[in-house]
Amino acid sequence: MTANQKSLGIITICRGSSFLEKAYYKKLTLIGRKSGIRVFVFSPREVDFDTRTVNGFEFRDGEWQKRNFPLPAYIYDRCFVGPSYRHYKPFVEKLQNDPAITFLGHGLSGKWQVHQMLVKSPLLKKWLPPTDLYSFSSLQRTLQAHGSAVIKPIAGTHGIGVVRIDKSPEGYRVSGRNRENQPFEKACRGQTGLKAFLAGFVGSRSFLVQPYLSLHTRDGTPFDVRVLVQKNGDGQWETTGRAVRLGDKRSITSNLHGGGKAVSLSSFLANHYPAKTRSKIEQQLDRLVAELPPFLESEHGRLFELGIDVGIDTEGNVWIIEVNSRPGRTVFKMIDDPQARIHSITQPVRYARYLMKHA
Template identity: 70%
Template sequence: MTANQRTLGIMTRCQGSHFIDKGYYKKLTLFGRKHGIRVFVFSPRRVNFSSRTVSGFEYKNGAWQSDTFPLPAFVYDRCFVGPAYRNYKPFVDKLQNDRNLTFLGHGLSGKWQVHQMLIHSAVLAPSLPPTEILTYSALQGTLDHYGSAIIKPMAGTHGIGVVRITECRGGYEISGRNKENKPFRRVVKEPGGLKTLVTTFTTGRKFLVQPYLELHTPDGSPFDVRVLVQKNGKGEWETTGKAVRIGDKKSITSNLHGGGKAVPLTPFLSRHYKPAMQARIEQTIDRLTGELPRFLEKSHGKLVELGIDIGIDTSGNVWIIEVNSRPGRTVFTMINDPAAQFHSITQPVRYAHYLMKERVGGY
């Protein structure tokens, strides 16, 4: 195997020398180096397809240094989806269609597409909230049936743009996080006012509508369970870790970027549920997160890791809230789980190492 065949490029959105998750990528680089794998970071917009090179950054001698690299043999896609992703997508698509490159996994395209895949699983479908593409009639239908609704961007992260709409005596109460991830609350009296507000809020982006689920503790703190599943050094799916993310009582989401905190799962459940209910919840979480990556991969194509967000309502029902193919791993630092923290960082390199060995039938 040539030196270039043992390269792993971390593809992400760079603005000059600025890119997020530098600490994580530094650890990936150092762990890869121990396995004889050269790891570097690059933007899909900085690829020269004619010379098959790319401008990027490599961590060495204690700092990130810019360089020009041959296109990597393997690509770890960390190019986060969001409003700016359209500026990167044509370049990402071209790289994905290059037969000489192997992506560890292909990023999920959006919440609606994921929902449409998972709904065909007999195991997963009962745990998916009823979901529709947002139109005013779909919103009104959800409010008429359930009394309250959640709208969320099809392509969004960190709880940004997630809004709860509830029928109340004075009309409709609207609360959530705006495009700047700041909490807000409004009351409008008439359906016309609601329609105007929702239309203005969602202009330029596609949203989904779902019933609002009571995903909070008895004292009103919103929470969810983040389960990180990853492929290991044998190419098999494995659960790396689980953590509960708890949001502020004033918020409707539990995202860490919105001011939430993380705690270990089992002690949290034991504080809020009786032993039999706790056992059933944990068994359900394990069953759903064991089934989901394999089922999703059949429809979507190759994946390398997933952050699966699980909701538990006040009756103890377990719901699949969201699936993210470019998950963060801060929660394991916050809950002081060094084993999960270590595996969350090293598994992508272990899986890349496995693929490299598979390509040449062993070194």
């Protein structure tokens, strides 16, 4: 096996020598080194396809060092989709289309595309909230049918731009998080006022509209369950960990970037649901987590790790909220689950080694 075939390149959005998740990539580098795999970080924009080399960064001697590397045969995509991603997307796609390169997994494109794939499964379909592309008319239909609605950006992250809309005696009440991820509330007089506000808020972005679900505790604290699933060293899907993320009462989302905290799933369910309901929730979670990764992969193409966000309403009904192909790991550090935290970091290297052995 050649040197580049024993290398794992992590692609991410770099600004000079600055890039996010350095602590995580440092751990991946050290784990890879023990396995005989060279791990380094680079921007997709820095690839020279003529020489098949790339300028990137490797953690050595206690610091990140800039070097020129042969283009790796295996790539771990950590280019988060956001405002600057359009500058990277063509370069990522060129790497994906290179026959000599294998991606550990191909990133999911957006909430609407994921919904359209999952709704094809008769089993998963029952856990999906009614979902439509946002327009003012689709919002009106949802409000008419359910009384309250939520709109969320198709390409959004961290709960930014997620908004709840309720009918009120004066017209409508709008609450959620703005583009700066700050909570806000606003009253709109009639449909004209609501339409004018949402036109400015949505702008040219694409949103989804769904009924508002009571995904909160009895005292109004929003929460969801984050399940991290990854492929292991045998190429099989495995659950790395589960945790509950609790949000700020002023928010409608439980994202940790919005000031939330995390607790263990078992203790949370024991504190908030009776035993019979708890058993039903756990059974549904087990089925959902077993079914979703292989089904989504069969529709989408190769995946290797997913953050599955699951909502549980006040009646104990389970809902698929979001599926993320570039999941974070902070939640397992916050609940002091060392096994989940270690597995979340080691599995990408184990799976890369599996692919290298079976190439």
